[in-house]
Amino acid sequence: MQLHGFFRSSTTYRLRIALNLKGLAYDYVPVNLAKSEQKDAAFTRRNPFASVPLLEADGRDRAQSMALLEWLDEAYPDAPLLPPDIEDRYTVRELAYAIATEIHAPNNLQVLKYLKDPLGHSQDEVDVWYRHWLARTLEPVEARLAQLASGDFLFAAPGLFEVVLLPQIYNARRFEFDLAPMPHIERIEAACLALPEFQRAHPDNQPDNPEKDHTS
Numbered sequence: 001m002q003l004h005g006f007f008r009s010s011t012t013y014r015l016r017i018a019l020n021l022k023g024l025a026y027d028y029v030p031v032n033l034a035k036s037e038q039k040d041a042a043f044t045r046r047n048p049f050a051s052v053p054l055l056e057a058d059g060r061d062r063a064q065s066m067a068l069l070e071w072l073d074e075a076y077p078d079a080p081l082l083p084p085d086i087e088d089r090y091t092v093r094e095l096a097y098a099i100a101t102e103i104h105a106p107n108n109l110q111v112l113k114y115l116k117d118p119l120g121h122s123q124d125e126v127d128v129w130y131r132h133w134l135a136r137t138l139e140p141v142e143a144r145l146a147q148l149a150s151g152d153f154l155f156a157a158p159g160l161f162e163v164v165l166l167p168q169i170y171n172a173r174r175f176e177f178d179l180a181p182m183p184h185i186e187r188i189e190a191a192c193l194a195l196p197e198f199q200r201a202h203p204d205n206q207p208d209n210p211e212k213d214h215t216s
C-alpha cells in the first residue's frame, strides 16, 4: 500500500493511525501542500479531489478519508475500528462524523486560504473562525463523552472515533484552543498518545516534517 499525504494534514494523520492500529504496512509518499503539489496534474489524474490522503491499495487509487477508513475496516476486518454492538457503532459514527464534517470541513486548508484571498480576512480573523468551529463541535462531543465514556477510550479499544479525534486535537493545540474545560477529550487524548500506533502516526514523526530530527 502507498499512502500519499502531508505530515500536518489531519486527514492523512487519520489514515496513518488507522493503518497502524490494523498493523498494515504502507509506503509513505509525501505530497507537499505548502508547494500545492496536490494540484499537479500528475496527482489530480489519480485523485480528482486534489486533496490528501490518497491511498493506493489493491491496484486502485482511493481518496476521501472517511470513505477510506470505512473501506479499510471492511477490507481488513482484523482490529476493527467499529465496536460489535450496533448502538455503539452508531455512537462512534455520530461523534466521528460530527468532527469530520463540522470541524474539519469548515477549517480545511482551502477554506482558510479562501477566507484570506479573495475574501480579505486577516490571520487573526481566520484564527477566530478556526476556534469558533472547534468549539461549536468539541463542546457537544465533550458533553456526549460525559454521558458515555469513563475509560481511556470511547469504548474498549481505540477506533474510528479516536482516529478522527486525535488529529483535530493536534490542530486545536496548534491554534491555541483551550481544552482545559474538556477533561474527557483530554483523558482520551493522553491515553491515545501513550500508544505506539498513535506515536508513529504523529506529525512530529513523519519524514516530510522539516522539523523532524533525521538523525534519530
Ligand SMILES: N[C@@H](CCC(=O)N[C@@H](CS)C(=O)NCC(=O)O)C(=O)O
Residues within 6 Å of the ligand: 008, 009, 010, 011, 012, 033, 038, 050, 051, 052, 053, 063, 064, 065, 066, 108, 109, 110, 111
Ligand atoms: N473530505 C476530504 C478532505 C481532504 C482535505 O481537505 N485534505 C486537505 C489536507 S487535511 C488537503 O489536501 N487540502 C488541499 C487544499 O486545501 O488544497 C477527506 O476527508 O479526505
